[in-house]
Amino acid sequence: MHKISTSTLRPDSKTKSSGRAEYISDIELPDMLHMVILSAGIQHGKILKKTIPPLPVGYHIIGSGDFSGINKATIVAQDWPFFAEDEVVYYGQPVLAVVGSDKIECGNICSKIIIDYEELPAVSTIDEAVEFFNDYTIVKGKPDECFKSAGRILENTYRTGMQEQAYMEPQGMIAEFSGGRLTVRGSMQCPYYIKNSLNNAFDIGGDNIRVIQTETGGAFGGKEDYPSILAGQTAAAAIVTGKPVKLVMDRRSDMLITPKRHPSLIRIRTAVDQSGRISAMDIDCRLDAGAYESLSGVVLERAIFICTGAHNIENIRVRGRSMKTNHVPSGAFRGFGGPQALFAAEMNMYYAALELGVKPVDLKRRYQYRQGDRSVTGGTFRDDIKLDQMFDIIERASDYSRKYKEYERPSSPGERRRGIGISYAAHGGAFTGSGEQEIIKSLVRLKAEPAENEDFKHFIRILVSNVEMGQGASTTLRKIVAETMGLPLEAVIYTVPDTDVVPDSGPTVASRTIMIVGKLLQDAAEELKKNIDSGSPVLTAEKRYVHPEEFEWDEETFKGDAYPAYSWSINVVEVEVDPITFEVSITGSWGVYDVGTAIDLRILKGQMQGGTAQSLAYSTIERMEMSGGRPAQASFTDYTIPTTLDFPDTECFFIDNPYRYGPFGAKAAGELPNEGPAGAVAAAVSQAVGRIITEIPVTPEMLEAASR
Amino acid sequence: MNPNVIIEFTLDGKKARFETSPEKRLLDVLREDAGIKGVKEGCGEGECGACSVLRNGRLVNSCSIPVIAVHGDDILTIEGFSRTESYRIISDSYAEAGAVQCGFCTPGFIMATAALLNENPTPDEGEIRKALSGNLCRCTGYTMIIEAVKSAAARMAGSE
Secondary structure, rough: OOHHHHOOOOOOHHHHOOOOEEEHHHHHOOOOOEEEEEEOOOOOOOOEEEEEEOOOOEEEOOOOOHHHOOEEEEEEEEOOOOOOOOOOOOOOOOOEEEEEOOOHHHHHHHHHHHEEEEEEOOOOOOOOOOOOEEEEEEEEHHHHHHOOOOOEEEEEEEEEEEEEOOOOOOOOOEEEEEEEEEEEEEEOOHHHHHHHHHHOOOOOOHHEEEEEEEOOOOOOOOOOOOOHHHHHHHHHHHHHOOOOOEEEHHHHHHHOOOOOOOEEEEEEEEEEEEOOOEEEEEEEEEEEEEOOOOHHHHHHHHHHOOOOOEEEOOOOEEEEEEEEEOOOHHHOOOOOOHHHHHHHHHHHHHHHHHHHHHOHHHHHHEEOOEEEOOOOOEOOOOOOOOOHHHHHHHHHOHHHHHHHHHHOOOOOOOOOOOEEEEEEEEEEEOOOOHHHHHHHOOOOEOOOOOOOOOOOEEEEEEEEOOOOOOOOHHHHHHHHHHOOOOOHHHHHEEEEOOOOOOOOOOOOOOOOOOHHHHHHHHHHOOOOOOOOOOOOOOEEEEEOOOOOOOOOOOOOOOOOOOOOEEEEEEEEEEEEOOOOOEEEEEEEEEEEEEOOOOOOOOHHHHHHHHHHHHHHHHOOOOOOOOOOEOOOOOOOOOOOOOOOOOOOOOEEEEEOOOOOOOOOHHHHOOOOOHOOOOHHHHHEEOOOOOOOOOOOOOHOOOOOOOHO | OOOEEEEEEEEEEEEEEEEEOOOOHHHHHHHOOOOOOOOOOEEEEOOOOOOOOEEOOOEHHHHEEEHHHHHEEEEHHHHHHHHOOHHHHHHHHHHHOOOOOOOHHHHHHHHHHHHHHHOOOOOOOEEEEEEEOOOOOOOOOHHHHHHHHHHHHHHHHHHO
């Protein structure tokens, strides 16, 4: 183990525990106004007329006409309006906003506004959807020939549901406009995405736009996209009124109108040759994008690039489409298309194993990726893949094989039925393809500042746009710099991102913060150390990302190395199913992870345990159904995220497998725990009930209905 | 809107008097009138526990209590509690266990821990899980929080 992996105390623990950490809802500015959004109460329709009551002095209406640039947020695609223009396309779509000094009064005015609509037919589900935003096909090898000569063709369909990020801090933003400068602060993952989006929305000049991150109370992808909408709405109001404008969502509106994980419908045909080997797969992957494209194209890419999971299938045809439906646009959520694809891939291997008469784990092990294999996009797995070593670890910890055999014997009537499942997962780190090089072009800066101190002569200030949102980046990035420069951790300062101060090192997404930004900081730290040691007067160092030459990628054909490195996991989950109520209890959970080198074992373990809980819940208790285009579960009363009583502790193991382009060998970590557990849960429940589970979340109602 | 009323209660050990709207929740008066921002609003429906305070020593969700109901009561928030020795032990345990990630739920969890350890200084894991089941955390999966509570209980027993 590298010594950097040793756990350190997070300095932000104390300010957060004492309640002194300031989140956006805690910030008050002089003369600040509040903003209340009027959301569409229908799913799809033309706006015929807006009837607005007389406004008290100091109250304003803000709408689609208040953008001097374009009334659309830039969230990869540029199609999602801040306010609807002549048509609403999803329930809850912002139509107008009321701004004024008293929030309750704003709400009262809002409730008196009448919007007349001509309702139009709406599309609610993937099954009904015909239109799509993206349609991609990738072919690896010769799948058509394999299907022609196949001895058997297996076919099954897999579904995953919507999932709400449920960060504990609801979304919020404050915008100010004074002296020609716009300042926006709030809870966010991507300060420069917001700056860019505002620059397109208002003709005020990019130099006049400043975005500041405030303490961010969890995000999980949910604060990648929607903060750009909130920033545009509050900025429009600040520009119109000349006063600071605040919008903090309450939990219900946050759950009703912010993006969630894409539901998926994935059909897999599997060709088995005459010798019983899986020769090819034909995969049709549809994601429910909602009413605007937003970032669905990129989520879809990640889903299809990993469509066979951690398994090497020689011949593949995969078609992916992001389907257009009338509900809130689906968005980013930890895993970003991976969890859907991996659930289908894992359950398809389970299904194939049953059909071929072998144990699921044996089939998964037989096809697991090995060094030198080709990925779905024809890239090469260049690094050592240690899945065998990882299997040995999880087998010992969970006693998987013995339990699997034991749970195969028929249970007596009335007995609680038990099952155990194993899943394999891979997660490609950082942006897809050439994104880091062509789109993000990450730039980091380090600055040495004099320190009056016996232990060190300089404070080293980290200047990056990657945020602390709970995941520990403000500690782990400091550890990388401190370790590189041979300084104590206290000598390294993390700067809270403010676009006037920090360079654009890219968004806090895609498990890229340590792997990409951390590596650039390590390189900058080496340079700065040399400068200081040699007495050079240059006390700053900057590094810009350069994609390693060995990786090739063609964005047109999706051929090549989709990701520079993959992280790997194996999960085992054990369940009991009540024979009368069909309630599923998770009784054991284990995970073994290859994330290269751990930068901090305790922080990493916190990531894995937290992400695993989200995934266990994704496959069992977190159900969000759309009813007439609106979430039927829009509060923590109806949408149940895990409590202390729902799941056992996840036992975590890490193997050391340093990645040559990562800081101290680290690669992607944050999203990995959300990839595998759902497939392990479904496999365990399948064994317990003696019937394959192809849809998550698996609920008692579904199990009961299927048992009849 | 109803005219303002006068509400008096003990807040973090001191007598407090507020002339405020009777429609407000205790949470609103704590955050808006008293300026105690450490009490967080996570859901506003009594599900998440981010707004937890102690009312006469018992753990309550301040979002679910009309302020007029606490007239004459003793209310302890994270701001008052964070000045105590018990807080130091509990918050040290949270930091060392890695129980704090995004931190939005943490003041509520600290108050729930305080309430539990007041009532039951030697809780077993089942009792800890039950006592904290009214507080939601989305980051940790709870394992490290439960370790923190065990550690705090052991330290408090040791310091007596």
